[in-house]
Amino acid sequence: MGSLGAGKTGNDRKGCVMRKPIVSVNTLAFEGYDLSITVKVLAELGIQYVEFAFIKGYSEGLSESTFSAATAKFLKKLLDEYGLKMVALAAHLDLGLKESVEAFKRRMDFAGRLGVNIILTNSSTQENRTTFLHNIDKLAVRAESLGITIGLENPGDGTNNLIGSGEQGAKLIKEINSPFVRLNYDVGNTYSYSKGTIKPENDIQYAYPCAIHFHFKDTKPDENGWVFSEIGRGVINYKEIIEFIKVQPEYLPIGLEMPLSVRRDKEFKPQKVPVPPSLSEIKRTVKQSYDFTLRSLAGINED
Numbered sequence: 077m078g079s080l081g082a083g084k085t086g087n088d089r090k091g092c093v094m095r096k097p098i099v100s101v102n103t104l105a106f107e108g109y110d111l112s113i114t115v116k117v118l119a120e121l122g123i124q125y126v127e128f129a130f131i132k133g134y135s136e137g138l139s140e141s142t143f144s145a146a147t148a149k150f151l152k153k154l155l156d157e158y159g160l161k162m163v164a165l166a167a168h169l170d171l172g173l174k175e176s177v178e179a180f181k182r183r184m185d186f187a188g189r190l191g192v193n194i195i196l197t198n199s200s201t202q203e204n205r206t207t208f209l210h211n212i213d214k215l216a217v218r219a220e221s222l223g224i225t226i227g228l229e230n231p232g233d234g235t236n237n238l239i240g241s242g243e244q245g246a247k248l249i250k251e252i253n254s255p256f257v258r259l260n261y262d263v264g265n266t267y268s269y270s271k272g273t274i275k276p277e278n279d280i281q282y283a284y285p286c287a288i289h290f291h292f293k294d295t296k297p298d299e300n301g302w303v304f305s306e307i308g309r310g311v312i313n314y315k316e317i318i319e320f321i322k323v324q325p326e327y328l329p330i331g332l333e334m335p336l337s338v339r340r341d342k343e344f345k346p347q348k349v350p351v352p353p354s355l356s357e358i359k360r361t362v363k364q365s366y367d368f369t370l371r372s373l374a375g376i377n378e379d
Contacts, residue, residue, distance in 0.1 A: 100125035108352030148189035172200025172208035227260030242283025264293030307365035
């Protein structure tokens with residue numbers, strides 16, 4: 077296993093304490109392009125960490141056969157070839173469905189083959205609460221055996237989710253009461269799920285003590301709804317969020333998640349764009365977001 081996740085350290089999170097911030101780029105930014113191109117471009121941009129994303133509804137060509145030993149071998153070869161590392165794997169499912177236990181075990185085994193200790197996923201809806209709690213107990217046992225921590229993520233859209241905010245998520249984590257189940261707090265999703273009524277700069281204080289990982293994304297309005305923007309150039313108050321993070325006793329890993337082939341309508345519902353952005357546009361957005369995040373965490377004014 078890798079050395080950056082929580083592993084068997086439990087709620088003290090000693091396995092993920094960072095002496096300096098570690099920032100990954102999620103591959104959803106490059107959706108529509110081959111993973112070989114994605115990893116090559118990230119290396120050329122000077123980015124050291126990649127977060128592979130295999131998410132139904134977002135990742136093209138995804139099937140259960142994706143989570144195979146052969147795929148893991150291919151991805152590890154890519155990482156070695158370009159000198160990149162991983163902290164977390166994004167492999168979201170609705171864990172409130174009966175069939176989700178075996179499917180998510182498959183994803184956890186896949187994460188183990190890749191050598192990562194954090195796997196990110198959705199939770200479920202309030203309607204499926206009983207099944208979710210039953211499932212997560214089983215999955216926590218499997219996570220412990222693999223030395224993996226499950227990061228439950230607050231969603232960006234929908235209604236009646238078990239984790240509608242960091243405050244709700246923290247209550248759920250405390251109820252689950254396993255050191256192998258924590259939060260992946262998505263800053264941008266807090267804003268879009270609540271349709272702008274919950275400010276992540278306020279909500280993050282509840283999520284942080286129960287978190288293992290963060291997602292950063294940003295958004296800005298246009299005439300048709302909302303588009304994903306460079307981080308720090310949208311409506312999210314990242315200045316205040318990062319100032320909060322900087323005074324905490326430890327850094328948690330951050331994944332920059334920018335699904336640039338998706339936009340949101342005026343009600344924040346996701347829609348695929350007809351044509352993916354050009355590779356040059358993706359590079360520009362990723363690089364600006366990455367540089368902004370590192371400079372802000374280091375206390376360097378980018379103006």
